[in-house]
Amino acid sequence: MFKLLLSIIMETITENQKLRVAKKLKKMFGHMDRRQMDHCPIRDVMALATDKWSILIILYLGYYPVMRFNYIKKRVLGISNKVLSERLKVLEADGYVSRKLYPEVPIRVEYALTDFGHSYLNKLIDLTEWVTQYSDVIIQSRKSIKASL
Amino acid sequence: MFKLLLSIIMETITENQKLRVAKKLKKMFGHMDRRQMDHCPIRDVMALATDKWSILIILYLGYYPVMRFNYIKKRVLGISNKVLSERLKVLEADGYVSRKLYPEVPIRVEYALTDFGHSYLNKLIDLTEWVTQYSDVIIQSRKSIKASL
């Protein structure tokens, strides 16, 4: 019944939109043969930047133009040193963030989004806007189903 | 140096765009207080539908309007029974896919995207288009950095 609610609340997806999507998918799937799917580049790239920590890190870096290690750690609640440094390394390797080291004493390191990172941030914000719009309904729906099990 | 390449190849992000993003972020962060971040709804919802299997499942369900269990399993290479049924259950619970059971012998179950799922698929396709556009460069960049370690 919550699914009913969902479809009522949300703007209706027109058949036209579905067709447009189908067309794009066809193009995508056409270019992807079966063997490629194994090491699917989409998934490969997505997986590195959509995990729960990276999303928050990138959003924060969009909000605060430059951040230092412990500053990020303070903002991103619950992240450990290890995971943070690991994530930052991956994000740097993939070109999302830049890392600038100032060899002072004590040492200072500043992280910032690259232009590429900003481009990604754009997409990410689209998604988060969509999510925040529906997250309440999703969570409600989730609970009601769990309760009925 | 690959980062240089990145910024040359990609369309440049204008300062205006950055400002627009900053504005949106400000709004977002304004609405999120610190305690909320703990069980951040954005992350919470995203995490369930952006993992490596769910993305493929949803893309395939967008391509083939209805699919049966073993059909999905054949398409989504490498997924196990357990993980597939688990993912489908989660996706159903969150309202992305519908599950229709036909009590025939042998039993038949058909999965399809809900309207909500299609709405998400839209966003997902935006992202995958962006990713495919840059994935080659990202992977190159990744390798060159790894090689230099």
Add this chain to the structure above:
DNA sequence: CGGCATCCGAGTAGATACTG
């Protein structure tokens, strides 16, 4: 301050076998 090395525990994925 920034972050790497190490260890440990928990959760998760995968393979296989089995059932309504």
Add this chain to the structure above:
DNA sequence: CAGTATCTACTCGGATGCCG
């Protein structure tokens, strides 16, 4: 056919301690 059950293996996250 559409899953569940069970077991194992392995990865991943968290805590701690150390170093430049």
